[in-house]
Amino acid sequence: KNEVEQSPQNLTAQEGEFITINCSYSVGISALHWLQQHPGGGIVSLFMLSSGKKKHGRLIATINIQEKHSSLHITASHPRDSAVYICAVRVSGNTPLVFGKGTRLSVIA
Amino acid sequence: EPEVTQTPSHQVTQMGQEVILRCVPISNHLYFYWYRQILGQKVEFLVSFYNNEISEKSEIFDDQFSVERPDGSNFTLKIRSTKLEDSAMYFCASSDTGELFFGEGSRLTVL
Numbered sequence: 674k675n676e677v678e679q680s681p682q683n684l685t686a687q688e689g690e691f692i693t694i695n696c697s698y699s700v701g702i703s704a705l706h707w708l709q710q711h712p713g714g715g716i717v718s719l720f721m722l723s724s725g726k727k728k729h730g731r732l733i734a735t736i737n738i739q740e741k742h743s744s745l746h747i748t749a750s751h752p753r754d755s756a757v758y759i760c761a762v763r764v765s766g767n768t769p770l771v772f773g774k775g776t777r778l779s780v781i782a
Numbered sequence: 783e784p785e786v787t788q789t790p791s792h793q794v795t796q797m798g799q800e801v802i803l804r805c806v807p808i809s810n811h812l813y814f815y816w817y818r819q820i821l822g823q824k825v826e827f828l829v830s831f832y833n834n835e836i837s838e839k840s841e842i843f844d845d846q847f848s849v850e851r852p853d854g855s856n857f858t859l860k861i862r863s864t865k866l867e868d869s870a871m872y873f874c875a876s877s878d879t880g881e882l883f884f885g886e887g888s889r890l891t892v893l
Contacts, residue, residue, distance in 0.1 A: 704880055706882065708884075713886075714819075714871050714886070714887050714889065715884070715885075715886040715887060716825075716873060716884040716887070717884070718881060718882055718883065718884065721880060721882075759824075759825065761825070763880070766880075767813045767830075767832070767877055767880065768830075768838065769815060769817075769827040769830050769838060769840075770815075770817075770825075770827065770882065771827070772817075772824045772825040772826070773824065774823075774824045775824065
């Protein structure tokens with residue numbers, strides 16, 4: 674059974690700071706997802722990655738398959754980035770995601 | 783941009799009542815999922831659906847739950863006799879190439 678651990682659980686940052694959220698998992702995977710959950714509860718997919726690095730705007734996601742570890746970075750953070758960021762992994766194909774508990778980020782102006 | 787839509791956004795029901803949550807996935811997607819999130823907890827998998835049948839289900843998905851695809855577009859989750867512990871946010875998601883698209887969720891409150 675795959676366990677997904679995220680750190681930190683909660684994070685408060687000043688606007689403009691560089692933010693890193695970490696995710697580790699216990700079993701080999703086919704893909705790792707980073708998701709954003711809005712205060713209202715809706716979930717948006719940010720990245721799906723199986724190797725290397727992806728970038729979208731101010732967001733960067735990296736994964737190290739050998740170390741079973743991924744990081745989500747936010748550059749030049751802004752209050753609108755305040756949300757819960759969730760790491761989730763998939764063992765193979767289109768099997769269901771296994772979710773981490775999420776990291777609650779608050780960015781203060 | 784195509785999106786997954788869920789209805790209702792919020793439903794309040796009495797314990798023991800039947801509830802149907804509806805989802806319209808993205809039209810060309812083949813894989814559908816229901817997840818739930820109890821307040822303050824992580825998201826949990828309930829059931830996945832492919833080719834008009836259940837492909838995988840979790841321990842949570844017991845006999846009081848059922849899923850259907852009554853027509854070519856809708857995808858429903860039925861809870862036959864709700865319990866207090868069924869209070870949660872229920873998310874529908876669909877996928878074609880592995881990337882998941884989530885609906886905004888249906889918040890179920892059981893009194």
